Amino acid sequence: MKKYVSLYVHIPFCAVKCKYCDFLSFDGESYGTMLRYVDSLCQEIKLYTPVAEEYIVRSIFIGGGTPSLLDEALITNIMAFIRKTFTLEKNCEITIEANPGTLRHQKLNGYKAAGINRISIGLQSADDDMLRRLGRLHNYDQFVASFKAARRAGFQNINVDIMSGLPGQTIHTYVDTISRVLDFSPEHISAYSLQIEEGTPFANDPQILEDIPPEMIDRRMYEITKKLLAAGGYERYEFSNYAKPGYECKHNMVYWTGGEYIGFGLGASSYFKGKRFSNMRDIFSYIDLMEETTEKFVTYDDMELLFNETTAKLRQSVTTMYVxxxxxxxxxxxxxxxxxxxxxxxxxxxxxxxxxxxxxxxxxxxxxxxxxxxxxxxxxxxxxxxxxxxxxxxxxxxx
Ligand code: SF4
The missing domain is CATH 1.10.10.920 (Arc Repressor Mutant, subunit A)
Known part of the structure; x- marks a missing residue:
């Protein structure tokens, strides 16, 4: 009997690096590098051909970084390789992460045609001053335009990311962000509290650290999130995630329920065949390795998957998950x-x-x-x- 698996595809490119971000992403890479990276991703997907037939894919998440920096042709190419290698469930949830300002009509239509059926838009705040302070490239109006364009292109499943606990954020501005998001009635809202991560510009900026709201305010924002989103018809189904009935993110549910998933691309993590493993984090080493390799996993077993010559180099870590x-x-x-x-x-x-x-x-x-x-x-x-x-x-x- 076939088993279920989910797929994660990492796109490590951003237009600029936000000041609080420690995700594996780079700004300023050339279009040529993006092309080579996408070809490498496709090569990595192809490596799974011999094992793919055992599985049906129930969700795909194209995350980053800012995947929506990639034009429709590149996303179509990635999706074509996935379809060529794996069988997708009929209602497979296929999400792409997007930043406001990167979504044009033609791109959205192309994503739709490639089978993407869920868009996750990183708004974070409706306050333009706050967005500038976070180092985000977009403003609120661009979010409005992107959201409307996504609806016009036929996307019926949209997530919006918002953040609380931002430097200088007040209860008033936070409530304003929630109300404006509710006006758009997205199917899903992710509401995270800012974490200051070591090594980011925020972590080394005394003024930012001083302006982070005190715990009491952060706590009130947390309570307000629960209350306003419940009143807006959203069910909280995970600590930070809220959905209209039936729109819980299938892909995240796989992570939280211990389902199997394969991550493709730089730094991507997998939980597959009883092992957790993650890929190398140096982009040009990754591209070089994938460009060199034409091999597939000719016959499959755990050893072959994790320790053949290509995959041993590709993996940064491999952990066997004992009981x-x-x-x-x-x-x-x-x-x-x-x-x-x-x-x-x-x-x-x-x-x-x-x-x-x-x-x-x-x-x-x-x-x-x-x-x-x-x-x-x-x-x-x-x-x-x-x-x-x-x-x-x-x-x-x-x-
Ligand atoms: S857009 Fe997202 S991934 Fe890119 S730098 Fe900003 S927070 Fe990080």
Whole structure:
């Protein structure tokens, strides 16, 4: 019987680097480099030909970086290679991440024709001064134009990313961002709180650090997000993700439920055949390696996939996921969802009752009101989500 897999495609290019960003992305690369990179991606996809026939693809996520910097011909090329190699489920969710200002009508039509059926637009804030401070290239009007153009091109599944806890952000400006986004009625909203990452310009800017709202304000923004989005008809289905009924992101659900996925491209991570592995992070080494190789995985087994000559060079890390690590991940990732984890799913996967492994921790947190056991489901309460870092760490088996 065929199994399900999801695919992630990494596009590591941005028009400019935002000041808070530590994602694997570069600005200022030439169009020639982008072309070579896309050819390399296609080569990497092709490497999976012998294993692909065992699988049906249920979601694809083209992320970055700013994938929408690539014109429709390049995205069409990537999608053609995926279709040539893998079988896609009929309702396969296919997302592309986009920044306002990069979406033109022709490009959107091309994406649609290539099979993309979900767009994730990074707005972050509706306040132009704030966008400038973040180092974002676009303004709010460009978001409006991009959103409308996506709808006109027929996209019926759109996510908008917003951020709270930004330097200088007030409750008033944050509420204004949410209200403006709600006016567009996207199917999905991701609402993250800014994290200051080491090595970014923000981390080394004392004025920025001083202007980050105090925890009390950040906390109020978090409560406001929940309240306003619930009132707008969005269900919170994960700590930071809200969707209209039926529009939960299938691709992210695969990550949170321990499903298999293959990542293509620079730095991309995979969880496949019981192993977690990630690709090298140097772009020209990646391109050179893929340009050199014409080999496929002639016959498949785990050793072949991970340790033939090409793939050994391609991988930056490979971790075999033994049963303890898989149980830990099942809990860490599953408890991020509002519906939590399923007791019967745990038993089916690990041939043990969840209480046999985690009984004392579950009893401790349910007694204290941080978790609820409701029939088959076990999930965090609001109080539990507030201290989720501490709770989730308690599910480590090797403490
Ligand atoms: S657009 Fe996204 S990936 Fe690119 S620099 Fe900004 S935050 Fe990072």
């Amino acid at each position: 303890d690590s898989r149980m830990e991940e099942f809990m860490f990732l599953g408890l991020r969802m509002m519906c939590g984890v399923s007791r019967s799913d745990f038993e089916e996967r690990f041939k043990k009752d969840i209480y046999e492994v985690y009984g004392p921790v579950l009893n401790k947190y349910t007694d204290q009101g941080f978790m609820v056991v409701d029939g088959d489901r076990i999930y965090l309460t609001d109080k539990g989500i507030d201290v989720s870092n501490v709770i989730l760490a308690d599910f480590l088996l090797d403490k």
